[in-house]
Amino acid sequence: MCSIAALKENYQKFNPKAYLKNNYMPPRADFSTEDCVVPWKLRCLAEAFETGNIQGRTLMDIGSGPTIYQLLSACDYFDEIVMTDFLEINREEIHKWLQNDPDIFDWSPYIKHTCKIEGKGELWTEKLRKLREKVRCIYPIDIHQRRPLHPVIMKPVDALVSTFCLEAVSPDKESFDKALENITTLLKPKGYFLMIGALHETYYMAGEARIPVLAVNEQEVKESLISCGYKICIFKTYTMPTSLKIGVDDVQEIFFVQAQKM
Template sequence: MCVHTSCNASAFICLLSVVVTEEVSSRLSTFKLQIDFKLNDQVGWAKSWPILLLHTSVIVFLLTHLLQSDYFLSLAFYFDWKNCALWLVHINKRRLKMQNDLPLLTRVDYAWAFDAKAYLSDFYSSPVSDPAMTMMLSVLPIIAERLSLKKAPETGITRLLDIGSGPTIHMAVVFRDKVDEIYLSDYLEQNCEQLRLWMQDRKPFDWRSVLGYIAQREGQATLSVEAMEVASRSKLRGVFHCDVFKPGVVDWPDYDGLGFDVVSSLFCLEFASNTVDDFTNALTNVVRLVKPGGYLILGGVLGESWCKFGGRLFSSYPLTEAQLFASLRQNGINPTDPTFTYYNHSDIFLVLAQPTQ
């Protein structure tokens, strides 16, 4: 690509500091010294500082490694570099407008702001409504087939606990033939109510397309979705309130303390967390419910700070893969262990692991 312009690198850094968030501005300041060397590494013919010719690779480097934004990176290939300042200002104004129009809601707002019906409509009307849900619905049947569960001598049964189920039933459906008992839980009463309605066969939501998709992935395309629902309901033992930041996590009156063969949590911990310490602490509470020799199934999204549905914007901790693995290690799970299974598609991750007790 031809080089359209040259500019003072320090001025360019100042420009970026103006048009991006305070967090990124701080990051730019922190890495100012490294930029001196990194830019010269990226552009061999740029010998002087602070005057540098800004080649495409330099911009991509800045956008990718400093701004840490897929959104900026996707636009990088369409930039007219001589107009990059205008583009950055325009993008930032759009992002600020979005945030002004839709305030970023946190976990303290979930009780009043989370619309269970809107969530189901936006993400589960079709198995391909959302890439993250499509990935989970595709991989979970594979995970279920990989499990080797042994009945507990104390109870003679196997059981699964799903933490942060939301208003969704897909974990119960996928594992209907793998365990004897299934327990669903969520922090929000409106989500628990949707699950109870389904448990009573009152059909609060049409799950036929999602269940048909799961049947296809199981190699049972001729299986009726009605039969899948009946089998799933027959294993469901209850819907409970949960809080991942409380020891014990789930509120139930008669828990025997024996743990669960499978404990799952999908798209929950990062959305409940404000910091990486929150995420790690929540994971600790979840892992403690896995019985010795049992399995943890953990799924979520990396690098996302928000999620939008029902016309509202909800915050999420932008977890990195390094932070995910560090949190797992702190909870007795080694990502290099042969039994560790890890899927990552476009930063949608799914983990199957056996914690070391």
């Protein structure tokens, strides 16, 4: 396995458009069946928020990448959303989405599907408007730093979301655990952390970039969260079907966890 520095260097080749195509278009984004991975992720998030337990003033998304799907259900429960990413190219993609640039990825099927599963009769255009309004800033972040947002100073937030970040940027379990500790400083005590990630994955592709991934298992993720002071409230897994193994990574399973900082 490589070092944190080598991983960061490798991320400079990350191609957001290729990444979005690999993971967020058909066959992985097939909204006609709940058995598909993207609808599974959206349902996990919708169900977590609809309990009403996870709410507050500020929600922060760690390692947002070029994606916004992870915030579609959250936006009803927070006054403001802070997005973050290590790469300028990904932060730029989100800025373009906020400005409705014509060159952006089309998230409308995701927004429509989320409105459908939430079942509140909300117009998808209204959810789109709301999310755009609530995303207040997109900060640079490095989760390997003790103060991941440095030089930005923020009070701890009410909730954290992070999808496919920790295992995709950590060369070993020690740095995964340390990164988890670092981001946990950004969360208030009693605040919730919703994380989605890959299990048993060793790499993924994003254009020319072949990114090594730390192959963690369910037990390791749970142990890391508990050692970091979380109580695990919900843990779900999804097994990647053969039809979705399309050569862009070697992910075997996906997990969703809702944990509370004690």
